[in-house]
Amino acid sequence: MRHGTVGTVGAVALGCAIGLAGCTAPADTAAPLPSGVTSSAFDEGGAIPARYTCDGEDVSPPLSWAPFDLPAAAIAVVVTDPDAGGFVHWVVGPLPMATTSLPEDASADPDLPQGANDFGDVGWGGPCPPSGTHHYVFTVVSLPTTSPEPITAAAVLGAQDVQGGTLTGTYTRP
Numbered sequence: 001m002r003h004g005t006v007g008t009v010g011a012v013a014l015g016c017a018i019g020l021a022g023c024t025a026p027a028d029t030a031a032p033l034p035s036g037v038t039s040s041a042f043d044e045g046g047a048i049p050a051r052y053t054c055d056g057e058d059v060s061p062p063l064s065w066a067p068f069d070l071p072a073a074a075i076a077v078v079v080t081d082p083d084a085g086g087f088v089h090w091v092v093g094p095l096p097m098a099t100t101s102l103p104e105d106a107s108a109d110p111d112l113p114q115g116a117n118d119f120g121d122v123g124w125g126g127p128c129p130p131s132g133t134h135h136y137v138f139t140v141v142s143l144p145t146t147s148p149e150p151i152t153a154a155a156v157l158g159a160q161d162v163q164g165g166t167l168t169g170t171y172t173r174p
Contacts (some may be wrong), residue, residue, distance in 0.1 A: 037065045037140050037167040048169040054128030059105040065140045065165055067100055072142035075099055076151055083134040090124045091115035093151045094143055115151045127171035138167040
């Protein structure tokens with residue numbers, strides 16, 4: 001499986017955008033990129049199996065990533081559809097820095113801190129494009145601080161220049 005990375009500014013933008021307490025990192029702080037995000041369910045740029053979509057069981061896919069080698073407080077996972085204007089399918093966090101994976105159907109775990117997606121639900125909302133092939137970007141980022149509250153979709157949509165690893169999958173409805 002292959003993986004990619006995005007951004008160069010650091011996770012500070014996401015932490016400040018979501019309103020986490022203590023967001024005071026210096027402007028020149030840039031966290032190293034994690035080495036990658038992968039899934040045992042699909043490869044980078046590959047098709048997301050129907051099991052993880054509205055046409056299947058609509059469970060969250062398994063995800064793994066390399067540990068962050070930086071001074072940060074937490075991790076967040078965000079899944080968006082850039083072909084639908086950045087539609088948010090899943091928001092998870094804050095997670096402990098030691099976290100390096102989420103198992104299949106992690107969204108069913110009542111203890112997993114999850115925010116609302118753009119379907120209006122808390123948790124995973126699988127791919128369900130109205131037409132054509134859409135791309136789904138699974139982004140793992142570090143956060144400068146923790147917060148007792150889950151991250152909100154609106155705050156994530158407002159974040160810019162987020163640094164972290166990504167995995168992109170595609171889905172076309174039958």
